[in-house]
Amino acid sequence: GENVEQHPSTLSVQEGDSAVIKCTYSDSASNYFPWYKQELGKRPQLIIDIRSNVGEKKDQRIAVTLNKTAKHFSLHITETQPEDSAVYFCACFDGNKLVFGAGTILRVKS
Amino acid sequence: DAGVIQSPRHEVTEMGQEVTLRCKPISGHNSLFWYRQTMMRGLELLIYFNNNVPIDDSGMPEDRFSAKMPNASFSTLKIQPSEPRDSAVYFCASSSAGTPNTQYFGPGTRLTVL
Numbered sequence: 001g002e003n004v005e006q007h008p009s010t011l012s013v014q015e016g017d018s019a020v021i022k023c024t025y026s027d028s029a030s031n032y033f034p035w036y037k038q039e040l041g042k043r044p045q046l047i048i049d050i051r052s053n054v055g056e057k058k059d060q061r062i063a064v065t066l067n068k069t070a071k072h073f074s075l076h077i078t079e080t081q082p083e084d085s086a087v088y089f090c091a092c093f094d095g096n097k098l099v100f101g102a103g104t105i106l107r108v109k110s
Numbered sequence: 111d112a113g114v115i116q117s118p119r120h121e122v123t124e125m126g127q128e129v130t131l132r133c134k135p136i137s138g139h140n141s142l143f144w145y146r147q148t149m150m151r152g153l154e155l156l157i158y159f160n161n162n163v164p165i166d167d168s169g170m171p172e173d174r175f176s177a178k179m180p181n182a183s184f185s186t187l188k189i190q191p192s193e194p195r196d197s198a199v200y201f202c203a204s205s206s207a208g209t210p211n212t213q214y215f216g217p218g219t220r221l222t223v224l
Contacts, residue, residue, distance in 0.1 A: 032211040043201060043215040044153070089153065093211045097143075097166060100153045 002027040002094035006101030013080050015110045023090035023101050024072040032093035033066060033073045038103075039086045047088075048075070080108045112136075114216030116202050122222045128190040131219045134183055135204030143203040143213060144177055144187050153201075159185065192223045 003026040013019050023033075034049035050057045050064045050073065057064050061080075066073040077084055085108045090101040115134040123129055135142045143158040157167040159179045167177070174193070179185040189196055199220050203213040 034212065036215075043217050046212065046214070049212065097155055097158060098211070098213060099155075102152050 002030060002092055002099040004090060004092050004099050004101045006090050006104055008104060009102065010105045010107070012107045012109060015080060015082060015108050017080055019075075019077045019080050019084070019106055019108075021075045021088055021090070021104045021106070022072060023074070023092075024070075025092045025099075026071065027092070027094050028068070028071060030092040030094050033064070034091050034093075034098070035064060035075050036089045036091065036100075037086045038089065044089060077106075080106075082108050082110050084108050114202055114204050114214055116200075116216040116219050118219060119217060120220045120222075122224065123192055124224050125193055126191045127223075128188065129192045129196075129221060129223075131187040131200050131202075131221070133185045133187070133202030133216060135185070135202070136206075136214060137183070139204035139206045139214075140182070141205045141207075141213075142179060142185050143205075144185070145201040145203065145215075146198045147201060147218075148198045156187070189221075192221075194223045197221055197223050 006023045031052040035047050036044035037047045038044040048059050048062050048064050050066050061078045063076040087103045087105050089103050091098045117132045141160050144156040146154045156169045157177045162179045175189055177187045199218045201218045202216040205213045
């Protein structure tokens with residue numbers, strides 16, 4: 001089955017800097033790649049997603065890039081703010097279900 | 111739209127007791143997912159339903175766990191008997207046929223088994 005690896009497990013950045021989180025997957029048939037943000041004590045919330053026919057997608061300060069050949073995708077957050085501090089999960093849809101990465105704890109220091 | 115609704119939000123019970131978690135998906139969504147989240151194991155898919163039919167229950171850890179979806183607007187996850195290692199946050203999520211991969215999570219139920 002699909003295996004998703006997410007790095008780094010923790011990331012600390014200074015407010016205003018950029019943050020990048022990377023995920024690799026194993027199943028080349030995976031065709032949908034969402035990113036979820038989970039604040040402490042709250043539910044995972046979808047922040048951006050990308051499908052396999054697109055290489056990059058942006059939404060304000062957030063962008064996701066996908067390299068299907070290398071089977072990896074990344075979340076980019078620019079001009080980070082304290083409210084970006086949370087756990088971020090990547091996921092892949094393997095044709096049957098979403099498989100989640102282990103998560104990245106992002107801390108934005110002000 | 112009220113979003114996915116889960117109840118109770120918190121449950122504290124003693125080992126050996128039966129626990130029932132409830133979920134109401136977003137109206138019009140036809141897929142429903144039950145997840146368990148712990149620090150050690152992260153987010154695990156337990157079971158999911160399409161059009162009220164269980165499709166994949168390979169994530170259900172043991173026979174002590176069971177799930178039902180009697181209609182399109184209600185699902186339950188039952189643990190009987192409960193054990194301390196079942197302590198976790200249980201999330202329900204739903205998605206629609208139009209965007210089948212996009213899942214929306216409920217607020218979760220924090221279960222503590224003493």
